[in-house]
Amino acid sequence: MTTMQQIMLAKRPIGTPTKENFRFVETTIPEPKDGEVLIQTLYVSVDPYMRGRMEDVKSYVEPFKLNEVLTGGIVGKITRSKGDHLSEGDYVIGNLAWQEYSIAKESQVRKIDANLAPISSYLGVLGMPGLTAYFGMTEIGDPKENETVVVSGAAGAVGMIAGQIAKLKGAKVVGIAGSDEKIDYLKNKAGFDMAINYKTTDNIHQALKDACPDGVDVYFDNVGGTVSEAVYPLLNTFARIPQCGAISSYNKTGDDIGPRIHTYLIKSRVRIQGFIVGDYADQFQEGARELGKWLQEGKLTYEETINDGFENIPDSFLGLFAGNNIGKQLIRVGEE
Amino acid sequence: MTTMQQIMLAKRPIGTPTKENFRFVETTIPEPKDGEVLIQTLYVSVDPYMRGRMEDVKSYVEPFKLNEVLTGGIVGKITRSKGDHLSEGDYVIGNLAWQEYSIAKESQVRKIDANLAPISSYLGVLGMPGLTAYFGMTEIGDPKENETVVVSGAAGAVGMIAGQIAKLKGAKVVGIAGSDEKIDYLKNKAGFDMAINYKTTDNIHQALKDACPDGVDVYFDNVGGTVSEAVYPLLNTFARIPQCGAISSYNKTGDDIGPRIHTYLIKSRVRIQGFIVGDYADQFQEGARELGKWLQEGKLTYEETINDGFENIPDSFLGLFAGNNIGKQLIRVGEE
Numbered sequence: 001m002t003t004m005q006q007i008m009l010a011k012r013p014i015g016t017p018t019k020e021n022f023r024f025v026e027t028t029i030p031e032p033k034d035g036e037v038l039i040q041t042l043y044v045s046v047d048p049y050m051r052g053r054m055e056d057v058k059s060y061v062e063p064f065k066l067n068e069v070l071t072g073g074i075v076g077k078i079t080r081s082k083g084d085h086l087s088e089g090d091y092v093i094g095n096l097a098w099q100e101y102s103i104a105k106e107s108q109v110r111k112i113d114a115n116l117a118p119i120s121s122y123l124g125v126l127g128m129p130g131l132t133a134y135f136g137m138t139e140i141g142d143p144k145e146n147e148t149v150v151v152s153g154a155a156g157a158v159g160m161i162a163g164q165i166a167k168l169k170g171a172k173v174v175g176i177a178g179s180d181e182k183i184d185y186l187k188n189k190a191g192f193d194m195a196i197n198y199k200t201t202d203n204i205h206q207a208l209k210d211a212c213p214d215g216v217d218v219y220f221d222n223v224g225g226t227v228s229e230a231v232y233p234l235l236n237t238f239a240r241i242p243q244c245g246a247i248s249s250y251n252k253t254g255d256d257i258g259p260r261i262h263t264y265l266i267k268s269r270v271r272i273q274g275f276i277v278g279d280y281a282d283q284f285q286e287g288a289r290e291l292g293k294w295l296q297e298g299k300l301t302y303e304e305t306i307n308d309g310f311e312n313i314p315d316s317f318l319g320l321f322a323g324n325n326i327g328k329q330l331i332r333v334g335e336e
Numbered sequence: 337m338t339t340m341q342q343i344m345l346a347k348r349p350i351g352t353p354t355k356e357n358f359r360f361v362e363t364t365i366p367e368p369k370d371g372e373v374l375i376q377t378l379y380v381s382v383d384p385y386m387r388g389r390m391e392d393v394k395s396y397v398e399p400f401k402l403n404e405v406l407t408g409g410i411v412g413k414i415t416r417s418k419g420d421h422l423s424e425g426d427y428v429i430g431n432l433a434w435q436e437y438s439i440a441k442e443s444q445v446r447k448i449d450a451n452l453a454p455i456s457s458y459l460g461v462l463g464m465p466g467l468t469a470y471f472g473m474t475e476i477g478d479p480k481e482n483e484t485v486v487v488s489g490a491a492g493a494v495g496m497i498a499g500q501i502a503k504l505k506g507a508k509v510v511g512i513a514g515s516d517e518k519i520d521y522l523k524n525k526a527g528f529d530m531a532i533n534y535k536t537t538d539n540i541h542q543a544l545k546d547a548c549p550d551g552v553d554v555y556f557d558n559v560g561g562t563v564s565e566a567v568y569p570l571l572n573t574f575a576r577i578p579q580c581g582a583i584s585s586y587n588k589t590g591d592d593i594g595p596r597i598h599t600y601l602i603k604s605r606v607r608i609q610g611f612i613v614g615d616y617a618d619q620f621q622e623g624a625r626e627l628g629k630w631l632q633e634g635k636l637t638y639e640e641t642i643n644d645g646f647e648n649i650p651d652s653f654l655g656l657f658a659g660n661n662i663g664k665q666l667i668r669v670g671e672e
Binding site for chain 1: 388395396557560561564573579580581582585586591592593594595596597598599600601602603604605606607608609610611612615
């Protein structure tokens with residue numbers, strides 16, 4: 001095999017992305033030069049933040065370029081090495097192109113240990129989503145024993161870890177998610193004290209009020225929108241909101257409007273802190289060590305939704321906005 | 337004279353308060369008992385936060401009670417003392433009733449020094465509004481040299497001090513206010529680098545963009561609403577928002593809606609912190625000392641709008657929401 005598939009951004013989405021925004025291109029598998037390695041793509045990560053990069057607007061990461069190959073978190077295996085440190089057969093993780101094989105300088109990827117944890121987990125609980133949950137919850141949320149923590153998007157890759165970390169800190173944890181399967185997972189596998197299906201609950205605010213009789217001290221927010229607006233009136237004095245995402249707004253066209261929240265913030269002296277995982281880059285070692293320890297001790301569980309086949313990457317990405325995934329959404333492209 | 341006037345909450349306001357919400361009552365001047373003092377009211381402070389207390393809702397202070405005398409910050413003179421420490425002729429400040437004379441225990445009021453500063457200033461720059469500005473700006477805003485600070489409600493009692501503190505910290509300061517007289521004061525007396533009249537500017541967002549070519553690092557917000565929404569898109573990475581007030585919403589009935597702000601917060605990793613001055617009670621000494629020092633050194637200026645006559649208290653309060661005042665709004669009730 002000398003050719004491979006890659007996926008380009010064909011068109012910037014307006015509103016909800018569709019398959020038309022992506023274009024598959026066949027190209028020749030490249031050859032590594034000195035200091036480079038050839039990596040076979042095994043797992044591709046799709047993440048909600050990528051929606052933002054598809055627009056041509058200034059943000060914390062560069063926009064994807066039109067008619068260029070998309071990139072994201074990828075775990076792969078080295079199939080040829082012209083490097084000094086990495087050898088054929090090594091598993092690596094990096095921000096690589098959406099294609100079946102990639103060339104990278106050794107410094108662009110990081111070797112991962114398949115004996116310590118499944119290689120896919122380096123894209124989830126031990127990777128960007130896990131660290132996002134870790135720093136958002138510990139550095140901003142900072143829940144104290146017996147405080148009440150609400151997590152939205154609770155069955156997502158970040159939310160399920162964020163909630164479990166709050167449990168480990170002794171808090172009472174209530175999750176909000178969008179299917180009964182997710183609710184079941186949160187309550188019966190991830191150890192959440194309570195979980196609410198916002199899609200089937202008549203009155204999400206009342207359901208939260210019932211679930212949080214002592215109010216809400218930390219609101220780890222992945223979704224924004226009306227779900228968050230059901231939480232704000234329940235915030236206790238000095239509540240903290242790690243603002244991790246706002247997926248409800250990512251595909252909105254035109255105005256995304258809702259009740260102004262200033263008076264809640266003042267009345268309860270709430271702190272909202274927007275953040276991204278990169279803000280804590282100098283603490284990644286610490287975060288990864290802590291998450292790894294909890295995993296090994298059996299104190300932390302996680303879930304992955306794995307679709308098979310390179311051709312299913314766009315659909316898997318689109319599925320994030322339909323809430324199709326429980327836990328980390330991955331696409332398996334090659335066999336380990 | 338053995339009788340005096342007092343002002344009760346006659347009716348809870350719905351929307352913008354009117355004179356109908358207040359009732360003047362004539363009553364007998366009370367007699368101090370042992371340990372108490374009789375205080376003649378000299379200056380009455382009216383403040384936007386009182387609007388919240390007129391509603392029957394849980395907040396950081398108890399609601400005013402219907403058909404009871406309203407209370408607030410007052411500077412007065414002791415006309416009779418049955419206390420151990422305070423003497424006739426002493427000036428004091430305290431949270432006292434809206435009436436011409438008050439009885440208080442000695443511990444309920446604090447003696448102020450008329451030689452150090454005008455007694456009215458203890459209700460403004462040296463009192464609650466000054467401390468609010470001080471802690472909001474230094475503890476939450478924390479402007480660095482050459483950063484850009486925007487202050488809304490900039491010509492109010494809090495805003496004008498907040499902006500000047502940011503100047504003292506080496507920041508570039510842009511004020512937003514609602515009359516040309518206020519703009520003139522901010523630019524030519526309070527030393528703001530720029531001030532924008534949001535009522536006469538065609539495009540407040542564009543005016544702010546022009547005034548803040550390097551973006552906004554600190555947004556000290558007293559108003560909320562559309563003015564704030566013109567600032568949010570200009571926020572720099574790691575911007576801070578001391579959320580001091582939201583006066584644009586205090587008299588709103590029904591929905592107060594606007595664009596949701598979550599994505600701004602994430603993109604720029606903004607921190608919003610709602611606060612009230614009482615959160616910093618254990619640092620009041622430090623704050624008052626610092627403000628007093630700046631005043632004495634001529635580094636800080638302030639303005640007061642003083643109306644005369646006890647009968648004008650309700651109108652002066654209502655005027656806060658029409659933006660009638662420059663700086664601290666006071667009512668002079670008695671002569672020093």
